[in-house]
Amino acid sequence: MNSIVTPIKRETLIIVGNGMVGHHCVEQLVERGALAHYQVHVYGEERQRAYDRVHLSEYFGGRDAESLAMCTADYYASHGVQAHLGVQVLEIDRERREVVTSAGRHAYDRLVLATGSYPFVPPIAGAEGNARLVYRTLDDLDAIRAAATGARRGVVVGGGLLGLEAANALKSLGLEAHVVEFAPRLMPVQLDEQGGDALKARIEALGVGVHLSRATQEIIVGEEYAYRMAFQDGEFLETDLIVFSAGIRPQDALGRSAGLEIGARGGVVIDNDCRTSDPAIFAIGECAAWNGSVFGLVAPGYTMARTVAAQLAGEAHTPFTGADMSTKLKLLGVDVGSIGDAHGATPGSKSYRFIDEASASYRRLVVSPDGKTVIGAVLVGDNSYYDTLLQYAQNGIKLPAEPSGLILPAGEGAPALGADALPDSATICSCHNVTKGAVCCQVDAGVTELGELKAATKAATGCGGCAALLKQVFEHELAARGVTVDKSLCEHFAHTRQELYGIVRVEGIHSFDELLARHGRGHVGCDICKPAVGSILASCWNQPITDPALIPLQDTNDTFMANMQKNGTYSVVPRIPGGEITPEGLIVIGQVAKKYDLYTKITGGQRIDLFGAQLHQLPDIWAELIAAGFETGHAYGKSLRTVKSCVGSTWCRYGVQDSVGMALLLENRYKGLRSPHKIKFAVSGCTRECAEAQSKDVGVIATDKGWNLYVAGNGGMRPRHAELFATDLDDETLIRYIDRFLMFYVRTADKLQRTSVWRESLEGGLDYLKAVVIDDSLGLAAELESQMQHVVDTYECEWANAIGDADKLKRFRTFVNDARPDPDIHFVKERGQRRPARATELHLIPVAEEV
Amino acid sequence: MSPINAARTQTARSAAAAEWQSLCARNDLVANSGVVAWVDGQQVALFHLPDSGAGEQVFAIANKDPKSGANVIGRGILGQIKGELVIASPLYKQHFRLADGRCLEYPEQQLKVWPARIAGDAVEIAVN
Numbered sequence: 001m002n003s004i005v006t007p008i009k010r011e012t013l014i015i016v017g018n019g020m021v022g023h024h025c026v027e028q029l030v031e032r033g034a035l036a037h038y039q040v041h042v043y044g045e046e047r048q049r050a051y052d053r054v055h056l057s058e059y060f061g062g063r064d065a066e067s068l069a070m071c072t073a074d075y076y077a078s079h080g081v082q083a084h085l086g087v088q089v090l091e092i093d094r095e096r097r098e099v100v101t102s103a104g105r106h107a108y109d110r111l112v113l114a115t116g117s118y119p120f121v122p123p124i125a126g127a128e129g130n131a132r133l134v135y136r137t138l139d140d141l142d143a144i145r146a147a148a149t150g151a152r153r154g155v156v157v158g159g160g161l162l163g164l165e166a167a168n169a170l171k172s173l174g175l176e177a178h179v180v181e182f183a184p185r186l187m188p189v190q191l192d193e194q195g196g197d198a199l200k201a202r203i204e205a206l207g208v209g210v211h212l213s214r215a216t217q218e219i220i221v222g223e224e225y226a227y228r229m230a231f232q233d234g235e236f237l238e239t240d241l242i243v244f245s246a247g248i249r250p251q252d253a254l255g256r257s258a259g260l261e262i263g264a265r266g267g268v269v270i271d272n273d274c275r276t277s278d279p280a281i282f283a284i285g286e287c288a289a290w291n292g293s294v295f296g297l298v299a300p301g302y303t304m305a306r307t308v309a310a311q312l313a314g315e316a317h318t319p320f321t322g323a324d325m326s327t328k329l330k331l332l333g334v335d336v337g338s339i340g341d342a343h344g345a346t347p348g349s350k351s352y353r354f355i356d357e358a359s360a361s362y363r364r365l366v367v368s369p370d371g372k373t374v375i376g377a378v379l380v381g382d383n384s385y386y387d388t389l390l391q392y393a394q395n396g397i398k399l400p401a402e403p404s405g406l407i408l409p410a411g412e413g414a415p416a417l418g419a420d421a422l423p424d425s426a427t428i429c430s431c432h433n434v435t436k437g438a439v440c441c442q443v444d445a446g447v448t449e450l451g452e453l454k455a456a457t458k459a460a461t462g463c464g465g466c467a468a469l470l471k472q473v474f475e476h477e478l479a480a481r482g483v484t485v486d487k488s489l490c491e492h493f494a495h496t497r498q499e500l501y502g503i504v505r506v507e508g509i510h511s512f513d514e515l516l517a518r519h520g521r522g523h524v525g526c527d528i529c530k531p532a533v534g535s536i537l538a539s540c541w542n543q544p545i546t547d548p549a550l551i552p553l554q555d556t557n558d559t560f561m562a563n564m565q566k567n568g569t570y571s572v573v574p575r576i577p578g579g580e581i582t583p584e585g586l587i588v589i590g591q592v593a594k595k596y597d598l599y600t601k602i603t604g605g606q607r608i609d610l611f612g613a614q615l616h617q618l619p620d621i622w623a624e625l626i627a628a629g630f631e632t633g634h635a636y637g638k639s640l641r642t643v644k645s646c647v648g649s650t651w652c653r654y655g656v657q658d659s660v661g662m663a664l665l666l667e668n669r670y671k672g673l674r675s676p677h678k679i680k681f682a683v684s685g686c687t688r689e690c691a692e693a694q695s696k697d698v699g700v701i702a703t704d705k706g707w708n709l710y711v712a713g714n715g716g717m718r719p720r721h722a723e724l725f726a727t728d729l730d731d732e733t734l735i736r737y738i739d740r741f742l743m744f745y746v747r748t749a750d751k752l753q754r755t756s757v758w759r760e761s762l763e764g765g766l767d768y769l770k771a772v773v774i775d776d777s778l779g780l781a782a783e784l785e786s787q788m789q790h791v792v793d794t795y796e797c798e799w800a801n802a803i804g805d806a807d808k809l810k811r812f813r814t815f816v817n818d819a820r821p822d823p824d825i826h827f828v829k830e831r832g833q834r835r836p837a838r839a840t841e842l843h844l845i846p847v848a849e850e851v
Numbered sequence: 852m853s854p855i856n857a858a859r860t861q862t863a864r865s866a867a868a869a870e871w872q873s874l875c876a877r878n879d880l881v882a883n884s885g886v887v888a889w890v891d892g893q894q895v896a897l898f899h900l901p902d903s904g905a906g907e908q909v910f911a912i913a914n915k916d917p918k919s920g921a922n923v924i925g926r927g928i929l930g931q932i933k934g935e936l937v938i939a940s941p942l943y944k945q946h947f948r949l950a951d952g953r954c955l956e957y958p959e960q961q962l963k964v965w966p967a968r969i970a971g972d973a974v975e976i977a978v979n
Contacts, residue, residue: 523903524903526930526931564926566921817875818889822894
């Protein structure tokens with residue numbers, strides 16, 4: 001009891017910089033248990049905690065700062081790491097071992113510099129204001145967004161990787177985008193001449209202007225646009241804003257002023273242990289110079305972070321000995337890959353080239369002088385070759401007899417390297433250094449879900465480039481262990497929902513019994529397959545769900561066309577398209593609510609929910625609502641719920657289009673569409689976005705020229721911003737795209753899969769979806785539209801259908817043999833309305849007061 | 852004959868001495884779905900399977916969902932899990948065997964069941 005606990009002396013570790021690499025260092029320290037030895041403080045200059053800079057351009061595609069964050073808000077605090085965000089470190093006092101910030105001094109025992117880099121802006125006269133934007137941080141992106149308001153055209157200076165990313169960002173802001181590059185080709189570091197040509201052709205086809213071998217002399221006031229960029233050769237280009245992305249420079253100012261050794265081309269010099277010239281100070285990521293080189297990719301930074309974290313944790317560490325600069329990217333939707341010695345600079349190396357000028361595809365394979373191994377590759381237009389080539393290059397796998405097969409179009413018998421051909425040491429995820437062996441260990445430990453694997457190894461959670469390979473290896477390893485990946489809907493159908501949908505359409509099946517008899521097992525089905533098939537039948541043939549053969553398939557809420565609440569009563573939601581309602585309509589709803597003593601609440605979808613109706617009251621309630629012109633709101637269905645809207649140009653001084661009119665058009669078109677899950681829409685009349693369209697499955701935002709379409713957003717448990725899908729559409733095109741998008745979703749989604757999850761599961765992502773919907777790449781568009789038209793043409797209010805049929809109404813009886821209501825349902829009054837009584841309140845209710 | 856059917860025949864036989872009470876007409880039932888009858892202060896859910904592969908069947912099971920305390924079992928979805936006929940509660944989706952009322956997910960939950968039959972036009976259960 002008097003025992004003395006000797007306090008473990010913990011040293012202070014300060015990490016300067018909270019970018020991806022600085023954050024990874026913290027994660028690695030946490031994982032390796034180093035927090036037992038160190039009190040860790042992190043200083044970040046930016047207000048936001050570490051975020052994913054690799055996917056920065058998605059910030060304009062709908063992702064917000066929170067969804068780009070590298071960790072949850074409480075991650076640091078929960079591990080006892082103190083984060084000082086928005087606090088700049090001004091100086092390092094190496095003698096006293098202190099860092100100096102605006103808030104004072106802070107002593108350290110060890111220091112890690114992870115200050116990253118900053119964009120290089122060449123000294124050009126007139127480069128200021130909106131003609132001197134950069135693309136590096138979220139604040140930079142906010143500045144670009146602000147500059148883009150009212151702008152028509154934007155120019156990016158720099159045709160490298162980041163420059164093309166920036167051009168993509170400008171494009172997604174709706175600007176006409178141009179790229180100006182000093183070198184005679186795009187991505188001069190990663191691509192050779194033919195690769196650059198192919199990329200240029202593809203990017204120009206996307207409507208982005210490409211100007212090569214152009215040196216900007218000065219920027220002056222423009223005539224048609226805000227600025228004019230005057231080039232060396234007397235030519236010029238006018239624009240409303242200019243983003244500089246002409247390379248990065250290591251942010252080494254702190255190290256420089258502290259007298260640390262600096263590399264010839266910048267960067268704090270580090271040795272193989274990532275130690276600077278001061279043994280108490282490490283440097284990692286883009287601020288560090290190793291062997292004269294600064295590495296501008298995230299993977300080498302992560303490797304350095306691991307090297308440092310291992311040393312601080314007192315573990316054996318792998319020295320940093322350079323990095324593979326191979327990259328696989330999608331720039332402006334174009335696949336670009338570069339592996340190893342892409343330029344064939346190795347003396348005696350030989351190259352194989354495949355050039356397809358028709359589709360602007362290019363592939364180059366560089367092999368060693370002895371012709372036995374891959375030492376480099378360039379890919380433009382199709383990265384499906386990348387994983388295999390990278391594994392050949394990294395693992396020194398012996399080339400097949402005919403190496404050109406590795407880059408010839410698939411279907412020519414290209415010898416794809418199967419997952420089984422990879423050695424255990426093969427790196428699958430280079431961001432988190434996950435090998436095939438590590439994946440196998442997880443499989444041996446019993447992991448059978450891809451999500452579990454990702455959580456356990458972090459594989460495919462960095463840049464995500466290895467996701468397809470990871471899945472392939474994982475499924476191969478599962479199969480090798482005799483684990484079958486079961487995609488059956490349930491025990492009655494050995495099919496996925498997508499497969500069943502196809503069967504129903506192709507074979508023209510109209511009933512559950514028929515489908516079960518032909519393709520399923522047993523005679524009954526279950527609560528998994530019945531609603532799923534019910535939904536498929538409704539999507540395909542749109543027969544009333546109240547038909548006797550369809551009724552037993554429906555989920556509880558669909559069966560009685562109302563939403564069951566916790567006490568077994570129902571809530572009723574009449575459709576109020578676009579949230580527009582007349583005073584007469586409001587009065588009727590009020591009268592019905594009053595007559596049946598229903599609790600009323602305004603919903604998030606701009607309608608009115610009436611709670612507390614018993615089963616036998618539903619037909620009477622609906623008879624009154626229908627008589628007043630209301631229709632069912634499908635609040636109970638996996639179907640279109642609401643189209644929320646702002647008042648738009650009709651009333652609002654800022655509105656540019658009639659958002660209510662469009663909301664009515666859309667809601668009346670798609671009401672009744674049964675789908676794998678519920679669907680919500682919204683229409684905003686201007687860019688202020690009062691209808692919150694970017695949080696919906698389908699969001700429409702007015703522009704001066706038409707409508708911007710956003711897809712696949714949702715609120716709920718895991719909110720997701722919708723992504724910009726198409727811009728400045730006229731009414732007809734907008735509806736055509738939505739028809740195709742929704743029907744493609746109905747056709748291919750899994751059961752109970754919202755559009756957001758479905759969209760994330762699509763191989764090829766948003767670009768694939770755009771290709772299917774906009775470019776009709778599958779040749780399905782006409783069919784999707786005609787299916788939708790069928791649903792639209794056969795719409796019928798389900799409640800009107802039931803009200804007119806005495807047989808169908810028989811089910812709406814609380815008891816088949818007694819007229820009394822359910823005596824166990826009790827309400828109490830609260831704030832002027834009734835609500836279900838809680839168990840603790842039941843003894844207060846007189847037995848006589850049965851409702 | 853499926854095991855369930857065998858079990859049911861047995862219950863029916865042991866209840867032979869009991870009194871059969873008529874609850875409603877055959878056409879009050881909903882094929883492959885449920886309705887609820889009021890039986891002297893008790894709520895009985897009646898499920899009708901015109902053809903479940905073992906001929907026409909009708910089941911009677913208590914209507915109160917033990918988890919929510921609400922009288923909703925009669926409004927659940929009929930199904931078959933590993934060969935056994937079950938009803939899924941509409942609120943929290945747990946499954947009860949029609950044969951004996953046992954809950955698959957929470958074995959401590961059990962619903963009362965009654966032998967049931969269709970006699971001519973009448974739907975009957977055996978009450979003790």
